[in-house]
Amino acid sequence: MSKSPVIHEDGLPQPQRGLAFLTVSLAIMMAVLDGSIINVALPTIAHDQHVSAAHAIWVVTAYQLAVVIALLPLAALGEKIGFRKINLAGLVLFCGASILCAYSPTIEILTFARLVQGLGGAAMMSINGALVRHIMPVRLLGRGISMVAMVVAISAAAGPSIASAILAVSSWHWLFLINVPISILAFVMGYFTLPYNKLNGAKFDFGSAVLNALALGFLISALGSIGTSHNMALIIGQFIIALTAGIALVRRQLYRDMPLLPIDLLRSPVFTGSIIASICGFCAQFIAFVSLPFFFHDVIGYDAVKTGILMTPWPVATALTAPIAGRLADKYSAAPLTTIGMVIFATGLAATVWLPSEAGNYTIILALMLAGAGFALFQTPNNRIMLTSAPRERSGGASGLQSTARLLGQSSGAALAAILIAHSTEFSLALLMYSAAGFALISGCISAIRNRAWQVGIIS
Template identity: 45%
Template sequence: MTVLRDPADAPIDRREDGGPVSTGAPEAGGASSAIPPEIDGLPMPRRAIAASAVILAVVIMTLDTAMIAVALPAMARDLGLSAAASTWIVNSFLIVIVATLLPLAALGEAIGYRKVYLAGLGLFLAGSVACYLSSDFALLMMARLAQGLGAAGVMAVNGALVRFIYPGPDLRKGISVNAMMAAISSAAGPAAAGLLLTMGGWRLLFGLEIPLTLLSLLLGLRTLPGQSGSVDRIDGRAAVLTALSMGLIGYGLTELVQPAIHWSAASSLALGCGGIALLVRRLRNDPAPLLPLDLLRVTALRLSYAASICVFAAQMVAMIALPFFLHAVHGYSATTIGTILSAWPVGIALGALVSARLKYPLSTIGLGGLTVFAAGMALLAAFAGLGGVALLAAGAFVSGAGFGLFQTPNNSIMILASDVRRSGAAAGMQGAARVTGQMLGAALAALCLGLFGTGSVVPLWAALVLVMLAFAAANARLLAKRKG
């Protein structure tokens, strides 16, 4: 097992805690060699431009879901939709992403990450234009499906490209910046949507995406690194089965909170899980499986994915439930609610910046971040009923800071604890964990609101439980590392 020293001069296993990784086949216990110099980052200023292109794309893709969710009432009124029908403007986007992330990650490993990334950006741009011009629900849904597929292409290989953009000493910083921007965008989306809706209606949200996506595409065309494929072929049957299975699971999660169609949700989840079981059986001896069983066998990665799902679910529950609670219980205006929630992304930014500079093993930083996140959620759950903008904003800030402290090291582990030739699969799993967590969080928030009403703090306590589950996973990761 290759053991190197981290910035704090504490011996850590780089397979589990980030850093130089192998270019050979993944091993259960560690890495075998360092990344060769020909893929050790881009020269300046090309590196800065490529990094900017990737960061901009991360912001666009993450903002989309958060902003559109806030705009659903306005879109429903304008298009003559019921509230239930309007949710599919968001749900369809997320289902397409979760269904196609892993197949597109495998495609990136086969033909090169740059090609998949740029094609995804181009498709997302076309979908954004179509959304802006849509005059009815059917056209809008087709455009959202195109956007979802394009976003999946970007998210599937984003982390892999970051690995090739930054040199080894700066790689952790690059991952930190990406994690920070994704988290900030997700939390800031509702406030941004509220501002844009007051300025020009829901189409302005898609109008904003058009120039930003075009800029990211043009910058990427000039500067993104190009690598040849690291695998010879794609298992077409496995790709189709993966997309169908993950799509069914995503559909089941979105429908789970609808009492009238519980059987539909249950059957979709059962069929999706059955498809995953067939995939595991088909791919168990594949050295580079499309469903990355090789990565899931690594304890650090498996537990990192679980922790990521839990924290994104917790954040989504809080982001959905808090506005309803603050309006129902305290009668706060949208502006006041936006002021309170804006403290969350500020906390994320500060937490991520601090995390990137701490000289401790990544697992230790992650546990500290989860402790802070739990403290913030406990503060919100316990004292939300008392009201007070300052108190509530403080709870949101502490929660965001803990989220930011955790995400940076956890993302580093998810990307760096894998073989470099499996960068596409690692990036795909990172994105899949994030989207799965967001879908679970949205479903849980809707379930809690339906059962307990908008004036209940139960969703906030549920978010705290999710943070504690993430802590348990991260702690198990650290214990497994010490035993190894």
């Protein structure tokens, strides 16, 4: 099979479609895994590099910040030069950075390598939705999006287990080296199968890219500092820089035909509603994700292994429900599916408090599976309507903003959980889970009232 410059208007033919989707899935899997897999090895890395735990945490932070600041610029660049080029370049960068990570002699070089690796991860994540839209025919788009959700869920669930298995037989260096053969395989398949897209020919806006980096970088940094830092002047300063850069970015984008920050897409009520619903949904998710391990470990007294096992039913339920949600999203309108999904999600979150404790861990497992299934039922149709409510030539901007909304929601949820835990006299699971359920219900209400969202498969 040889690559072709032909632009397919309604998905790729088989077997090219399957191989292209596999390429995207492998790229997403690596990007998600490397966002969390290294957490398990941080104590080992800190000891090996002779640095403090606080110093070693920058290995994680550098990756996350690089992803956040690069998503929108790389999505915009994909509309200019092609999504396949961004994906393939991301694979090369990710592979090279993984090798540098594995052989870094100092923590400073390792942190720099993780920053570069984050840029590669951002390249793969920023345009994955746009690529799926060009790979899958419209009638199967929901299934494609659900498969991506399943890959993300399985990768998130398997991360700690994979890290533990590698560390049991080898050193932390292999956490990075394992990316090399996967990256090479994905690059070869992607070179011959990834689709071409129409280019907009717009000049890349470097000034907006800098403002975007300042706005999102300092916002995420400030949110991450809440609850963990007592330096209020630093936190307030970060918020001020983020707000100032954000205002300047919006003003710069207002009169551009192809803005880096997709303001043109945000003028659509259905697209904006989907973005806000996504932010609220992921905020609810991360309030729970951050809080529950503390509850299991510090309040109940479970060890790290048992805590990890109890957290696993959530992503497993998400992975099992995602294909069903995809089929439903291709047949029925988004509003009822996303609304029902958020109601189920909120019920699962609240059930962690409602269900009687006499039954032991079975009640918490049932509640978390309910939450995971509800979130999957929300996420797939919400992402589908988000992508299809944007013109096909703006799918890069839609994909980039979709990923940015997810990160903003996750960061906001983690910050809110930190505030609630830090300022409570004792750990209150009810306060945390009801707060998460509240954000889920807000997301459900927004999903229910979106203009035009009751239509199926809106294609501009």
